[in-house]
Amino acid sequence: MRGVIMRAPGDVRVEDRENPTILEPTDAIIRITASCICGSDLWGYRGAEPADHTPMGHEYVGVVTEVGADVTTVGVGDFVVGSFFASDNTCEICLSGYPSRCVHAQPMGAIGTQAEYARIPLADGTLVATPGQPDPELIPSLLAASDVLGTGWFAAVAAEAGPGKTVAVVGDGAVGLLGILAARELGAERIIAMSRHADRQALARAFGATDIVEERGDAGVAAIKELTGGLGAHSVIEAVGTQESMMQAIRATRPGGHVGYVGVSHGVSLDGLELFFSGIHLHGGPAPVRRFLPELIQLIWDRKIDPGLVFDLALPLEDAAEGYRAMDERRAIKVLLTP
Amino acid sequence: MRGVIMRAPGDVRVEDRENPTILEPTDAIIRITASCICGSDLWGYRGAEPADHTPMGHEYVGVVTEVGADVTTVGVGDFVVGSFFASDNTCEICLSGYPSRCVHAQPMGAIGTQAEYARIPLADGTLVATPGQPDPELIPSLLAASDVLGTGWFAAVAAEAGPGKTVAVVGDGAVGLLGILAARELGAERIIAMSRHADRQALARAFGATDIVEERGDAGVAAIKELTGGLGAHSVIEAVGTQESMMQAIRATRPGGHVGYVGVSHGVSLDGLELFFSGIHLHGGPAPVRRFLPELIQLIWDRKIDPGLVFDLALPLEDAAEGYRAMDERRAIKVLLTP
16 A cells, blocks of 8 residues: 655655554554644654654544454444544543543554555544445545544643633644634633634634734733733633743633643743742643544534634645645645545 | 741741731731741741741731721621632632632732731631631631641642542642541542651541552652552642652643642743643642632531641740741641740
8 A cells, every 4th residue: 555654854755555454353444535644743744753764644534444353333334533542442541531541542643544544453442433424525524533623622621611711722723723613612702813824813713713813922921811801811722832832821821720732742841830820720631532533523424513624735645745845834734635 | 016037048036026007998907816837938948938037927817906997707806717818809810719819919928927916918808707716726727727728628629639539649748638638528539648757647547548658759659550550540639849749749640630739839840741641630829728718617617627637836936936947857747836
C-alpha cells in the first residue's frame, strides 16, 4: 500500500509500505476512506520533534476489511471512526472517562494512518461504527471527530464551557476553531476567538464566536479583561502549546475559572507561584476523544454540527507533501488526504 | 496593645503596637481571643521571604468591640471567626466561591493578628459570628477554621475527595492533617497520609487516615501506585509548596484525577509536557476559606469535628518567639497564642 513517511524534518514522501495484517485477535484492519494532517504533525515537520523515516498520521475514518478472532462490536464492511489512541474502553481509566490514558493505550501515530490501510489495535474499544454508510459530504466531519473535533470538545469540557459562561479561545487552528463550536454546543453565552487571520475569524464566527480579539500576549489578556468587567473569562481554551499561549490562557482566566489546554506542550514551564495565585483550574492533556465519539458522531449524522468545515484543502494522498507545506505556511487550516 | 513583630528573619519579638481604630465605615475592631502561628509564617522566619519589622499573623477568633457605621451583620459582643483574606462577599468572584480573590480582598497578614486587637476590613463580608459565646474548649477548633481547617478543606474539595475515592495527602503539617479530616468528612473511601513522624501519623489516623506512606519523592509515588493497583490516587492533596512535594502530588495522581494544592509555592516550576501527559486536574491557590466558614463553624459547634487537635502547643502571646522556634524545629505541629 501507499503511505506517508517523513524521512526527516521537512521531507515528506508517499512511499510503498507493507500492507497491515492482524497481529492480535483484538485487531481490525480498515481501508482508510480519509485521513488528514494534524497541527501536531508540524512539530516534527519543523524539526521541533525527531522525524526519521517516520510513518505519519493518527486521524482516520474508514471501512473495516478484516477483524481478529476476538473482535465483536465491529464487523467487515462497517464504516468506523476511531481516536488517535487505541484503548480497550474497559479498564478503570477508560471507564472514568480518560481512554487516551487507557492502561493498554497505543498511539495510532506509531501506526501511521496517512495511508491506504491501517491496523487498529483493541478494535472493540477503539472504533465506533456509524449508524450506516455515510453520505460523502459527511466524511470530512466524521474525520474531524477522530481528533480535532474531539480535542476541541474536550478542551471546552475541561474549560467547563456552558450556559452563562464567557469562553476565550487561544489558538485559531482547527482545534481552537472546533473548541468554539464545542463551546457553542455546550451552551456558552459568549465566545471570544483570539485570531488575527480574516479567514479564520470568519470560520470562528461561523462556529459560534461572538467576539474577536486580535491582540496576543499581555495585550490579548488585557483585551479579554476589558471584555469581562476586568475579571477575565470564566473558561479559556488553550489550543497551541507554547509558553506564550499557555500564559495567555492562564492570565486571561478569572480566579476560580477553568483553563482547558490541549495544545501539546513544547518548551512550556509554569511558575508555581503565579499559578498558585491565579486560583484557576487547569486541566488538559491528550484528549479522551473516544469518550465523546458516540455523541459527536450522532451530532454529525443528524447534521447538527459541521466540523468538516475546518478542512479547507483536500488532496490525494500522493500529494501529502503539498498538504504539509500548505499547513506549515498557514495557507491551509487543515488538509484532508484521500487515498 | 502588644503584638508580634518579625524584626528580621529568625528575630521574633512581642512589642507595643498602636491600638487599631476604625478607618473605614465597613471596618470592625475585634479583641483577639486566640491567634496562632502558620506554617507560611515560617517562610519569612527562615529567610525565604522578606521580613523587616513585619507585623505577624493572619488567623484569628475574637470578640467584636467596635463596628463602623456601615457594618450590619456583626455587632459589639459577637464572637467571630474570619478568613486570612478580608472579602466583601458580594462581588462576582466572591459569589462564585472564591472570596480570597475578592475584587476588594485585603490580606489580614498585612494587619497582623498575633496581637491583642485587630482591625477587620469589610467586616460584613469577612466575619462570621458563632451561634453564641463558645465554650473555651471550642476556641482552638474555631481558630483552626480561620485558616488551616478551611485550607485543608479547600484542598480536599479541589482534589474532589469524596465517596469511592482514594485520597493521598502530601504534607503532614496542620493543613495536610486537616485535609485528611476534610477528606473523611467528604466521604473518601481510603485516605493515605504521607508522613514519617510518629506523632503526626497518630494524628493523621485520628483524623481518618486509613494508610500511612513514609516514603517521599519517587519512592513515595511508587508506594501510592502500589496501593492503587498501579494507577495512582484519584485525589491528591498537596500541602507543602516545594518542587518535590508538587511533583510527588502530580505523579501520585492517576490520569483524570485531581490535585488540590494549597502549599504556597516556593521555587516551584512545572514542566508543561509532563503536566500535559499526566492528564490530571490541577486546582489550588489561596484557600477561599470564607466560602466554607458557616459550614465549618456549625460542624465544630455541633462537636462533629475537632480540628483544634492540631494545636499541640499553646503559649501566651508574650512567648511567641518560643512558638516560632518550636514550629521551625518541628517540635510543634501548630502553636496557639493567647493574648
